[in-house]
Amino acid sequence: MSTRLATGGRLLDRSRRCEFSFNGKRMQGHAGDTLASALLANGQMLVGRSFKYHRPRGIVASGAEEPNALVGLGEGARFEPNQRATTTELFDGLTCVSQNHWPSLETDIGAVNTHLARFLPAGFYYKMFIHPRPFWKHVYEPFIRQSAGLGRASNPGDPDRYEHFHFFCDVAVIGGGVAGLQAALTAAEAGAKVLLMEQTAHWGGRAPVDGGDIDGQPAADWIAATLAKLQDMPHVTLRKRCMGAGVYDHGYLLGYERVADHTPGTNAPRHRLWRIRAGQIVTATGAIERPLSFAGNDIPGVMLAGAVRDYAVDYGVSIGDRTVVVTNNDDAYRTAITLKKLGLEIPVILDARQSGGGALADEARSMGIRVENGKGIAKVKGGKRVTGVAICAQAGEGAVLEEIACDAVAMSGGWSPVVHLWSHCGGKLLWDEASAHFRPDPAHPPRGAKGEAFVIPAGAANGAGDLASVVADAHGAGQAAAKAMGHTAKGKAPTASTSPEAAMEPVWLMPQGAGMKLRMKAWLDYQNDVKVSDVQLAAREGYESVEHAKRYTTLGMATDQGKLSNINGLAILSDAVGQPIPQTGITTFRPPYTPISLSAIAGGARGPVFQPVRKTPMHSWHEAHGAHFEPVGQWRRPYCFPKGEESHREAVSREITQTRARLGLLDASTLGKIIVKGPDAGKFLDMLYTNMMSTLKPGRCRYGLMCNENGFLMDDGVVARIDEDTFLCHTTTGGAEAIHGHMEDWLQCEWWDWKVYTANVTEQYAQVAVVGPKARDTLAKLTNADIGNDALPFMGWADLTLAGMSVRAYRISFSGELSYELAVPASQGRALWDALLEAGAEYGVTPYGTEGLHVMRAEKGFIMIGDETDGTVIPQDLNMQWAISKKKDDYLGKRAQERAHMADPNRWKLVGLETLDGEVLPDGAYATAPGHNANGQRKTQGRVTSTYHSPTLGRGIAMGLVLHGPDRMGEVLDFPKLDGGIVKARIVDPVFYDKDGEKQNV
């Protein structure tokens, strides 16, 4: 049993108890505990079941590298899966459940898989479930999904809030251990603006546990003193609970601050995503201890030696009464010594090195601990808990020499520098033979825009070993960072303890000659259940590249991204394919360092501010009057204004009928409005539009088409000439920003010597279309100006004073009715709208929405960008040759439209479509032609581009593009429906209503 010791636990506040529950069982911990240390203190070693074989799994590590102790944390809307117990701070009232077990953690039916393990090798799923093909979707996958997988998805309605924060500094130091503190201090003393981030709730990293002196002080005192110095510097920002998540180009760095995970229910945001621009980034990210690969190394009670030490020193927790230490290096002796000093038993230290350890080994022996050199573990005994180990010679094949009863095993396979953040943005790695680890290659750092290095590794993350070299290396890193930012670093590195250690010896398999039976129980990746035998099998089956072997075996692909398994795995792979480790290489490190919450990435973007919604000045009127909105870009426009129990279709019909009969109002504020001014404005618009715009007279309007340089129609709208030098270009609602950008692109990049300025004034104006036979009568009530047909003719505009406001009235029509579009400054938009409603009341004025607008334009055969066009349609397809100037030498798209394919007479052309029985054609339906194509599909000869029920005509009307359409008037086409029926429609003129324009030209 793991338990709480009577004394010790430097991070604990024993005076404060925290109640929490695990799988419904009530437990107690102390303030300062992690969930992992609290579980261990309550004797809860078993924390989950493995992914594939459902083997019992216990806590292995004490930090971010933990693969097993993932729990479902919280309840209800705050439930969150896959939370690491080792990095979860305990708080009063915490509830959590273990994962991946059924029906219970203690008795798991899936554990039968472990007995089938020899039938579930790497690639098993690929091999087994590929035939018969339909079985995957309907039989295999549902079954596998049920038995595999980790936590359950969280629930909707997260009550917490999240935010981003942008921060800028000269030097960002990631990691608040001794190295990070020293690097930050050196850089700050040189004058650099420094941000120091530490992912845990404590400063100092491992040093207080591992011991040693810096500047003649015990490490813990030096940490406190250094921290005090940093806190006094106004240009230093210190951040605990803030992980360096990812390093990106140009010194962009993501920090993941868990502001309130440990204090739920307060008014603080739960997570804060720091979006940092740093001149230099120092990665003082420490090192992670590697497990040893021996049979049974996943049985609960087998733990990393450093973690065993952490739990004892930091949290006053012992993992067991009798701990066997197994190692290939000197560091693990510290665990034995620490435990022994606490009065716990160390039955034996198994040192895989034939020559044994150095000074620490001598110290252990002097304390009376039995040390066996050249020995290892043949297998661990036990099921849900370690009961003993079988000892063997490391050099042999696993013949058992002796069995020793114990309830914990502390293992150490050496330490791997945390090179993740160094590598994110392209930093390369070196294989260090002496320490058997990859460390940053100083010749190949991540580089910025000028080729300069912008990441500097420091301390253990740079492969430094003892405290003295860590501090010296970190001081150098701080100096280099400050210097790169233009500061002069002074001073020398503090002196610190050296600890002469005997060389470590790589041990990738224990014993080195372990047979198949042992290798099948020697785990590499705990979370994804990958064993030594799986990687060897992958190599035999040809997956020799480390990236292939990773994907085939899933080694390192779990939520821990192989923090413990990567090096061990690729060493096994290297051995299997018979090449040195550096030649095998390593898989790519990608951000984030450990998983960060999606909510933190979303930040504040939720609820009402999930996305910006653009609202016209009349928006609140629309809302108050029951508008049914539709999104048009980021605008919300009324689709229609249903009254009472009216359906949308009934509302649209009423709006159209009333507008055509008397008077309708449309909020047209969203239309794009771009001012184009300058001596070359006419010439510029002649290039942009297919029509001739330079001949337009001031006071007049002209409808124009705009094509891109590939000839395709991209926008349309009415251009008004304001004065000799100035035009106002109306664009589609969705096109305003893009067309403005298009204009600036041509002006800035191609015709930079043309004298033209543009300004997008879309938001400056509210615009109301006053539409219908009573439009003029309505305006006449509000203005004294002459708005008769002679004074303000069709396609003219005039400035008026109307309802006491300065109004620009454009006599343009998209409905075929007598129509004025009135523009006022947006701040007066609502006032104009209200005035028009009042003046139009006697005519039964009816606001109409976008659907009414669409139907009325379709009745008139007007095209709509995005309906009749889809990026592949040219004006000629729409029979709009009338809008293409023959006089101009050039316009954007002209040459493209002359290409053979564009001039092909077989291009589908616009026609009207009238169903024989009056029903409405399905949108997007294709007209079939006789025969089948090479894929066995029906041949087609046209398609519907717009289709509506016309209340004016009382039947379905449509427009479509049809092969040789204009030459086939009167022919009937078949349009199959999705449900199998066929709609027959006759090809007709696309102008269904008032072909001569008598209604608009009054």
Next chain:
Amino acid sequence: MSEAVTPLNGARYEGLATIADAGLTGMITLRGDLASAEVKAAVKQAVGLGVPEQRQALMGQGTAAFWMSPDELLLICAYDGVAETIATLEEALKGQHFLAVNVSDARTYLHISGAGARETLAKLCPVDLAPHAFTPGMFRRTRMAQIPAAFWLDDRGVFHLICFRPVADYAFGALRDAALPGGEVGVYR
């Protein structure tokens, strides 16, 4: 003029920072050759200020001039004085190639003040808002969460922010959320 209203209609929120509708204000986009003597003279005549340098805000009595791009300024004047100011510019720049256009109604204008103003903005805008980095008289066109925005800082420590009018509710909501109590970051000292 009748019944001109801002989209936020005087809205105000007091949290870590105070977010307040700054009311109707005259705003003019001026495009032209900013290095020319004519433009300098015209700006002087119109708003009594010089031509600001890159990212600079020049502030006068009820007027201001901001650098928007290498060939664009934003001029501030009284809401009622826009037509007159544009007329002054047009007169002064007669014969020059330029564009002066009223954009007063295209904008939402907010004041962000109080102890948490810098942090509130730094949660939404990728701008270094440390006191030594963003000082009075600076102007920045940037992004505020998901919308374009620009802001400047006056001598009293009040931030002035403009964004487009149709996204007034979004802008106010995003700023209010960023200023909610409990969200202190505590980095500017």
